[in-house]
Amino acid sequence: MKPFRVFVVAGEPSGDELAAELVQALRARRPDLVIAGVGGEKLASQGIQSAVSIEGLSVLGLTEGLAALKTVNVRAEETGIAAEAFQPDAVVLIDSWGFTLRAAKAIRSRVPQARLIKMIGPQVFATRPGRAKTVAEVYDALFCIHDFEVPFYEGTGLPVTIIGNPAIARAGKGDGAEFRVRHGLADKKIVLLLPGSRGGEIQRVAPALEGAAALISSKDPLVHVVAVLAPNVAERLEARAANWTFPHTLVGEDEKLDAFAAGDVALACSGTVTTEVALQETPMVLGYRLGAISGFIILNFLLKSRFICLLNIALGRMAIPEFVQNGLTPEALAEAASNLLYDPKAAQDQVSAQALALDKMGRHDPPAAERAAEALLNLLDAA
Structure with missing residues (x-):
């Protein structure tokens, strides 16, 4: 059987760090995995050169997001093209709600057979709980941080795994x-x-x-x-x-x-x-x-x-x-x-x-990246 191909996507520094940790955890479990993706310096430290620049994607606020929308859309489409060239079995899109949502849609249209996993969902417990429905419509699975996020996804049919807070580990x-x-x-x-x-x-x-x-x-x-x-x-x-x-x-x-x-x-x-x-x-x-x-x-x-x-x-x-x-x-x-x-x-x-x-918040649990790696490999093995 051919080794699984995994594509990771991170649009800002916090996601980039978690992407690097996830790659480390995946390789420790399955050294034969083929991994590529989009990220920054942390991901590059794992030997993965970003297929797309993430400069200008780290924005916050509604009006600020609108100002950066052109850049976000261009980078999302470029991410879709890069994923199509790589032909992954699974794509993990980390944090960065607006960019990863657009990237996920671009990837879905170009690589429909790939499993799309959102790693760290939007803070539906704080603002816009309706985004839970959007997550369920766009992604095949969600790896979230907190147990109090799970009720927002009940009834959507979306598989949800709690991985804990990455900063704690x-x-x-x-x-x-x-x-x-x-x-x-x-x-x-x-x-x-x-x-x-x-x-x-x-x-x-x-x-x-x-x-x-x-x-x-x-x-x-x-x-x-x-x-x-x-x-x-x-x-x-x-x-x-x-x-x-x-x-x-x-x-x-x-x-x-x-x-x-x-x-x-x-x-x-x-x-x-x-x-x-x-x-x-x-x-x-x-x-x-x-x-x-x-x-x-x-x-x-x-x-x-x-x-x-x-x-x-x-x-x-x-x-x-x-x-x-x-x-x-x-x-x-x-x-x-x-x-x-x-x-x-x-x-x-x-x-x-x-x-x-x-x-x-689970500080005595295994590190978030390790729990995410385990959950991802289980999804791939079950496919």
């Missing part, structure tokens, strides 16, 4: 004490500044986080700000940091876990980083802001969840303070972060709540 334990010594910060109060990994987040969220860091630093000479730079926005943040007047240190992703473990409190853009910080037992406050039009539509008409942070959603309560849209101000962030910085009981209560949320 990635995070080993950082060495906070060594980080402090390495950077001469042993006696400092470390405030982490984590402004996101997308250009839109740097534009709309970073200013409030920076303002909060400045306010906290102005009142305590022992405060030192540590900013962890995501690779794809590192240059933009370095340029912004040139104008910061508060004491700060910039570090790359190679020091991420150590920095998170060293932090006394984090000022963070809501996203995957919140799970990573929670795993290092550091309390945090969160901010998020979309463009004015996108934010108005989503908050007033589409958002179904009371919270935006997955940790809070898992708990069913706001254990981690969230500041969204007009509520995202330096003053509000600084007040909430200072409460955690100077009140040990408040900080410990939040860390305990974060630990409970992580347990609910």
Whole structure:
């Protein structure tokens, strides 16, 4: 029997990382698999050169998505052409809802016999639950993160497998004490500044986080700000940091876990980083802001969840303070972060709540990529 052919598709950095992990897990189980796909540097590190550029696909918000629609459509059609040339038995389309949906349709029209699997579905528990029906119409199977997603797909006939949160398995334990010594910060109060990994987040969220860091630093000479730079926005943040007047240190992703473990409190853009910080037992406050039009539509008409942070959603309560849209101000962030910085009981209560949320999110389960690889091979074997 010929080896199975698998095509993976990732349109932005978080999906690219998961694609690389999935490839590793698949090869560990079936070294004879033939794998190709679309992705970025992480996928390339597994020896898979992307058939299509993913530059310009990492967007957020409704109006921002519309502005990038031409690029998304072109890349999706190119992905369909690449898949047709490869002739896969299965295609795994990871995260990045708008791009992967269009790519899936392009692939279906060109390679109708291929099984299409959506890996990490849209957040139907938070906004637009009707997208569950779309997933069921376009894909042959779904690998989702959380058990609370499953009820949205009941009655659709779509096979759903829970694989868990990819960020949980990635995070080993950082060495906070060594980080402090390495950077001469042993006696400092470390405030982490984590402004996101997308250009839109740097534009709309970073200013409030920076303002909060400045306010906290102005009142305590022992405060030192540590900013962890995501690779794809590192240059933009370095340029912004040139104008910061508060004491700060910039570090790359190679020091991420150590920095998170060293932090006394984090000022963070809501996203995957919140799970990573929670795993290092550091309390945090969160901010998020979309463009004015996108934010108005989503908050007033589409958002179904009371919270935006997955940790809070898992708990069913706001254990981690969230500041969204007009509520995202330096003053509000600084007040909430200072409460955690100077009140040990408040900080410990939040860390305990974060630990409970992580347990609910499956941190003691096998890594997401391994569970996904197992599920994919089962689907192929059963075909």
